[in-house]
Amino acid sequence: xxxxxxxxxxxxxxHLAEKIFPNIEPGEHVIEWGWFVxxxxxxxxxxxxxxxxxxxxxxxxxVIRHWKTTPTPIQMFLEWLVCFFDxxxxxxxxxxxxLMGPYTFGAAAYICCGVLIELFGLRPAIADxxxxxxxxxxxxxxxxxxxxxxxxxxxxxxxxxxxxxxxDLAVPVxxxxxxxxxxxxxxxxxxxxxxxxxxxxxxxxPIVLPxxxxxxxxxxxxxxxxxxxxxxxxxxxxxxxxxxxxxxxQKKRRAKSLLAAENATAAEA
Amino acid sequence: xxxxxxxxxxxxxxxxALLGAGIAALTGLGAGIGMGIATGKAVEATARQPEAVGKIxxxxxxxxxxxxxTAIYGLLVSILLIFVAV
Numbered sequence: 475x476x477x478x479x480x481x482x483x484x485x486x487x488x489h490l491a492e493k494i495f496p497n498i499e500p501g502e503h504v505i506e507w508g509w510f511v512x513x514x515x516x517x518x519x520x521x522x523x524x525x526x527x528x529x530x531x532x533x534x535x536x537v538i539r540h541w542k543t544t545p546t547p548i549q550m551f552l553e554w555l556v557c558f559f560d561x562x563x564x565x566x567x568x569x570x571x572x573l574m575g576p577y578t579f580g581a582a583a584y585i586c587c588g589v590l591i592e593l594f595g596l597r598p599a600i601a602d603x604x605x606x607x608x609x610x611x612x613x614x615x616x617x618x619x620x621x622x623x624x625x626x627x628x629x630x631x632x633x634x635x636x637x638x639x640x641x642d643l644a645v646p647v648x649x650x651x652x653x654x655x656x657x658x659x660x661x662x663x664x665x666x667x668x669x670x671x672x673x674x675x676x677x678x679x680p681i682v683l684p685x686x687x688x689x690x691x692x693x694x695x696x697x698x699x700x701x702x703x704x705x706x707x708x709x710x711x712x713x714x715x716x717x718x719x720x721x722x723x724q725k726k727r728r729a730k731s732l733l734a735a736e737n738a739t740a741a742e743a
Numbered sequence: 744x745x746x747x748x749x750x751x752x753x754x755x756x757x758x759x760a761l762l763g764a765g766i767a768a769l770t771g772l773g774a775g776i777g778m779g780i781a782t783g784k785a786v787e788a789t790a791r792q793p794e795a796v797g798k799i800x801x802x803x804x805x806x807x808x809x810x811x812x813t814a815i816y817g818l819l820v821s822i823l824l825i826f827v828a829v
C-alpha cells in the first residue's frame with residue numbers, strides 16, 4: 475500500500491528560487507536579440523506599454539471621436555476612470571492638477587496592467603526592482619520640482635531641518651520597497667500554490683485552490699497597489715506645495731495682491 | 744559548555760538564515776494589530792457619521808498602506824533570507 479502522507483509532502487520547491495530571482499542562474503530567464511538583452515520582467519513591461527498605447531489609440535479613434543451626449547457604457551466607464559483621478563488630483567494639488575492627474579492615471583494604469591499580465595503566465599513587470607525604482611523616482615522628481623515651482627526659494631527653508639532631508643530621502647525608498655515587496659510576495663505565493671498543485675494529486679485541489687487564490691493575490695494587489703501609489707504621490711505633492719507659515723505682514727500683502735488679481739479678473743469678465 | 748557553543752555556532756552557520764526568516768516574519772504581528780485598530784476605528788467613525796464614508800475610506804486605505812509596509816518589509820527580508828542567503 476502506498477504511503478499517502480509521504481506522497482502529499484513530496485512537493486519540489488527547488489525551482490522556486492530560480493523563478494523568483496532569475497539572476498541567480500544566468501541565461502535562462504534572460505531574453506537576447508543580438509545586443510538587446512533584457513530581463514523577463516522588462517520584456518513583459520514592454521508588452522504592457524505596447525498594449526496600453528494600442529488600447530489608448532483604439533479608444534481615441536473609436537469612442538472619443540464619436541463622443542455623444544447620451545453616453546454609451548464604454549464612454550461612461552472612460553469618463554468615470556478619468557474623473558476619478560482628475561478629481562482626487564484636483565482636491566489635493568489645486569494648481570497642478572493638470573499635471574498630476576494624468577501622471578497618477580498613467581502610473582496606476584502601468585502598475586495595474588503590469589501586475590495583471592501575471593494572469594497570462596508572464597512574469598509581472600513590477601516584480602523587478604528597476605521598474606519600482608523608476609516609478610518612485612518619477613514621484614520623487616514631481617514632489618521636489620512642484621515644491622520649488624510653487625514656493626520658489628522659500629522651499630529651501632524646508633531643508634534647514636535635517637530630519638526633513640532624511641524624510642524626503644526615505645520617500646522613494648519606501649515607495650520602491652512597498653511596491654516591489656507586495657507584488658513579489660503575491661507572485662511568490664502564487665508560484666508556491668502552483669507548485670503545490672502540481673505536487674498534490676487530489677482532483678479537487680488543483681481546480682479550486684488557484685481559482686480562489688488568484689483573485690486574492692493578483693487582482694486585489696494590482697488594484698490596491700496602483701490606488702495606493704497614486705494617492706501617496708498626491709499626498710506627498712500636496713505636502714510639498716503647501717506654503718510654509720509666513721509673517722502677518724507678508725500674508726496681508728499676499729491677500730491684497732490676491733484681491734487685486736480677483737478684481738482684475740472680475741473687471742475683465 | 745564548549746560543545747554547546749560549537750552546537751550553537753553550527754546551528755547559526757547552517758540554519759541561521761532560516762531562523763532569521765522566521766523571526767522576520769514576526770513583523771506581521773505589529774502590522775496586523777495596527778491594521779485591526781485602524782479598521783475598527785474606521786468602522787466606529789462610519790457608524791457615528793455615515794455621510795463621511797468616502798473621506799474615511801480614503802484615509803483608511805492610506806493608513807492601511809502605511810501599516811502594511813512594515814509587514815511587507817518583513818516578508819521581503821524573510822524571502823531574501825530563504826532564497827538568497829542559503
